[in-house]
Amino acid sequence: MATNYAHPEALVDTEWVSQHRADPTIRLVEVDVDTHAYNEAHIPGAVGWNWQTQLSDQVRRDLVSKSDLEKLLGNSGISNSTTIILYGDNNNWFAAWAFWQLKIYGHQDVRIINGGRKKWIKEGREVTTDVPTVSGKTYTAKEPDHSLRAYVKEVSSISNDSSSLVDVRSADEYSGKVLSPPGLPETCQRGGHVPGAFNIPWGKNVNDDGTFKSFDDLRTIYEPLGITSNKNVIAYCRIGERSSLTWFVLKYLLGYTKVKNYDGSWTEWGNLVNAPVTQEVQP
């Protein structure tokens, strides 16, 4: 993919996928917000992961455990040397979330289809309802890399001199006018945002066709606000998937090295007792 992204290898385009989807060294994985979308149609050869049951701990609120991830990947025909190609609905929200988790557990070669499921469907490319038969593999994950994940304590102590906090939710969520995206369940007690957070909705990162904006266009979104590559940047949203997409943009497309995703996000912060909350609109 000819771009000046910092890590262009983290993206593939739909045409590349059409040509390589049967390559035995790659595994296509669809991860959707709507967990029924995979059953409707998917790219031939793709397996589907359910973010609610397969990429989350089933008892406490946490990421999938190392051992469960190893089972999921092995059962998906993925070994440590497999190239994982992720895509999904809603402009890759949960594909980015899966990407983030796979990097936490140290998978080397993970890529995202630029434009995701939407672009694939819009272009009329091949789809099927057949679930592929895969041969199980043995997968050994690394110990989790906590440098990619922010916890509430770190968000509480953030200083704007050396750090930036990016709230990627909509303006109405940021201002507390709504407690959840319209039509979705409310998961917090209070509305607003963490004081000092900039509001840069995730959608600013993408074009109408779902592909990511160019390197230069992305730079002009973040740098004028002082969100620069020398800073520690933490992105958050409501449950951590939209902010995974912004995390991906900052780290892999713009090349920022100190970026974390706060997956506790507003569902955690907006329920904390005595946490600072503001409803001021961003100037």
Add this chain to the structure above:
Amino acid sequence: MTVDHPSDYRERWESVLPFQIHLTSYKINDTYYCDVDNVDPGAVIVRTKGLVRDEVELKALMRAKERLEFSRLRYEKKI
């Protein structure tokens, strides 16, 4: 493996005040699918399917109105 190509792709926007919604419909095999998202932030809130596009979109629109009702009341500070 049974393979098909999506066709008849169409996007349109509607107002379900105070919100905007975005309907995306397309055909796979003989079935039309319609996804409705809430535009800002773009989360899919309804998905329907059927044999006739207009019916599938209408059903999706009606369900979207139902799903957005609670959010409307919240938005207008009526709850």
